[in-house]
Amino acid sequence: MxxxxxxxxxxxxxxxxxxxxxxxxxxxxxxxxxxxxxxxxxxxxxxxxxxxxxxxxxxxxxxxxxxxxxxxxxxxxxxxxxxxxxxxxxxxxxxxxxxxxxxxxxxxxxxxxxxxxxxxxxxxxxxxxxxxxxxxxxxxxxxxxxxxxxxxxxxxxxxxxxxxxxxxxxxxxxxxxxxxxxxxxxxxxxxxxxxxxxxxxxxxxxxxxxxxxxQHAQNQVGANTGLGSLIERYKTIHDGWWFSQVRLIARLVGVADNAFVRRWLPLGRRQLLGLSLSARHCRRRMRDKVFFFCICWAAAIVGKKAE
Incomplete structure (x- = not known):
């Protein structure tokens, strides 16, 4: 059979x-x-x-x-x-x-x-x-x-x-x-x-x-390796794109009203600083937890957030 x-x-x-x-x-x-x-x-x-x-x-x-x-x-x-x-x-x-x-x-x-x-x-x-x-x-x-x-x-x-x-x-x-x-x-x-x-x-x-x-020049999203990839990803955070996607996805999947998410979803300076303290719950890899903490602080200091 x-x-x-x-x-x-x-x-x-x-x-x-x-x-x-x-x-x-x-x-x-x-x-x-x-x-x-x-x-x-x-x-x-x-x-x-x-x-x-x-x-x-x-x-x-x-x-x-x-x-x-x-x-x-x-x-x-x-x-x-x-x-x-x-x-x-x-x-x-x-x-x-x-x-x-x-x-x-x-x-x-x-x-x-x-x-x-x-x-x-x-x-x-x-x-x-x-x-x-x-x-x-x-x-x-x-x-x-x-x-x-x-x-x-x-x-x-x-x-x-x-x-x-x-x-x-x-x-x-x-x-x-x-x-x-x-x-x-x-x-x-x-x-x-x-x-x-x-x-x-x-x-x-x-x-x-x-x-x-x-990996080639036409990759829309390539391998996240080395300092160069971190710099490119920081640029998307600095111009507000990444945070705008976080906000959009949170709303689309229906968690925008969750108590944890509500605390930081406005993504103003105070909310970003608070979010940085939850880095261990927001990324999987240790390097990325540290980077997440840093970019939340950097975004808060320069005033970049989702539009």
Whole structure:
């Protein structure tokens, strides 16, 4: 009697992906012990991505290219479109994929097994960042989750996310109800993690590296390594963008009226100084707890906050 494998919908957002997308698709379609269908949504591209994907899909029944839907202007809106338009209720699990990575061939098998064995609702993992010059390093996202980390960071790269049918159907319903406001969220993986945690869903972050995470000049969000990445992230905090996203996500996931969140949500000087004292509850990694404390103080001193 044949073994019935879990059905997994892989949502892939593409934009000018001709240099890498075939290698990525091959690694997804080669996944072991799962029944995979890949849905591709393409932001209008100038390198022939649309025509190539249409031809690839015509030769692979496991690949479906969604109809053109105009310009998204970023990966987040493209992924939200995928969640909206893909029949996620027909699958046991849903996973996200970028166009330029390389998945370990047991990535989805390990994720779906972990979800079932641990009785959790979602999974993410560490990744191995790699560069064209041969450099590589592990990106460790597997520190223990804390009470409020989900309002201030994602659960790791979104391309490692695998979520259950139950979580995805509820997430989709919530997204559709707040569709217009949702378009202002710039990081879909951060929002999905925040929704899951704030609604009582259990999330497992695997310390195992599930994929090769390609780094190049076109990365919208790349590896958070070294001093340069800290400086770039500080710039987003200094100009108010990061705090505005914190406020938006807190409201969208329904925790703005929580007593803890209400104390700092105005994000004025006094609230930021108070929030700094809760750093240990807001980020997972020790380095990030210290950085969080410092940026709250820096933002309070210079008067930067969400608009």
């Amino acid at each position: 044949p073994v019935e494998h879990p059905k997994v919908a892989v949502l892939l957002a593409a934009f000018n992906g001709m240099r890498w997308i075939e290698e990525q698709l091959d690694s997804i379609l080669g996944q072991s012990a799962v029944d995979v269908t890949v849905y591709i949504s393409i932001d209008p591209s100038s390198d022939g991505t649309e025509a190539w994907c249409a031809d690839y899909a015509s030769r692979n029944v496991q690949v479906i290219v969604l109809p053109e839907a105009g310009s998204f202007g970023g990966a987040s809106r493209n992924f939200f479109r995928l969640i909206r338009d893909v029949p996620v209720d027909e699958y046991d699990f849903v996973a996200f994929a970028d166009q330029d990575d390389i998945w370990n061939l047991d990535k989805l098998d390990r994720a779906t097994r972990a979800i079932r064995l641990r009785q959790v609702d979602a999974y993410s993992s560490n990744v191995t960042a790699f560069w064209a010059d041969g450099r590589a390093c592990l990106l460790d996202k597997g520190q223990p989750q804390v009470a409020w980390d989900y309002l201030f960071e994602a659960a790791g790269p979104g391309c490692t996310y695998v979520m259950t049918h139950r979580l995805m159907t509820q997430l989709k319903t919530s997204m559709l109800a707040d569709w217009e406001a949702l378009q202002q969220v710039r990081l879909h993986d951060w929002y999905c993690y925040a929704y899951a945690r704030s609604h009582g869903f259990r999330w497992f972050i695997d310390p195992w590296s599930s994929m090769q995470y390609r």
